[in-house]
Amino acid sequence: MKRVSLTQYLVEEQRQHQSINAELRLLIEVVARACKRISYSVSKGALGEVLGSADTENIQGEVQKKLDVISNEILLEANEWGGHLAAMASEEMETIRQIPSRYPKGEFLLLFDPLDGSSNIDVNVSIGTIFSVLKAPEGMQDPTEQDFLQAGSTQVAAGYAVYGPQTMLVLTTGNGVHCFTLDREQGSWVLTQSDMQIPAATKEFAINMSNQRHWHPPVQRYVDELLAGSTGPRGKDFNMRWVASMVADVHRILTRGGVFMYPADLRDTSMPGKLRLMYEANPMAMIVEQAGGAATDGQGRILDIQPTKLHQRVPVFLGSKEEVDVVTGYHAG
């Protein structure tokens, strides 16, 4: 089998398909290298003293794990001197990070969830990193938070790394979704699946059922019908999976289909859902759409949402198109 590395793939994208320029290609390589370093830290576990709490709180009011902090630092440090970025934003930081004046600036904005699935770190279950790339406004010297508030449809690239039994990098630059597996002996990312496609129909759903009593009526109705299986209105049995790491749940859906939901609920209306638009929902929505699936907030396309805050939360329904259409349709009444 001819092995295609991430570098070769990106060079081809630049030369043949012109879906990226040289600067974006190099930026993606830097992010991929940082993910490799995070993967090595993750795999050391207790041996690297990376497990457990960092005893600090992030801007979301969540207690940070050591690996949340380590992964954030790795991504910041790897990207600040590369010359491809105008600024960065992270789920773990209150506001944006400017590129220090001693380094050259580039034309892109990078946003990331450095470590997704934090509750799974200490129990050795798959976790990941999610990233999104936007264009900085032309001629921008020091971008502001406002410059990051662009709809997801303007993303020029999005991806995630999943640190599971294998470490994989899933990437889109707007020309399909491609999966690379980390070859630890060679230290390189190798293309292992091109053009991932999510089947339109599925019999598998993912939701945190423990929140059921708090859901709004459209989600209650939809999940009740799935649970009723072949004896209910859907006329078929559904299986359920919930890893509690969005990267792992989305990766399963990209591999074999399914619908993933993290709805808003009745508890705190100022916090619609748990997932963050800029670091989780937008990059995953771009990937899912590029793979032929759908992603909505129950009302409309996630990628069409005009963000109002950097750390904005959003309800998420994504995956196999037929199911996302059904649950979104129930919200319309």
Ligand SMILES: O=P(O)(O)OC[C@H]1O[C@](O)(COP(=O)(O)O)[C@@H](O)[C@@H]1O
């Ligand atoms: O605790 P719950 O309700 O199962 O939530 C799980 C969800 O929360 C998240 O872990 C949030 O991400 P972080 O770990 O980056 O905060 C998602 O990956 C996952 O889908």
Ligand SMILES: [Mg+2]
């Ligand atoms: Mg996350």
Ligand SMILES: [Mg+2]
């Ligand atoms: Mg996180």
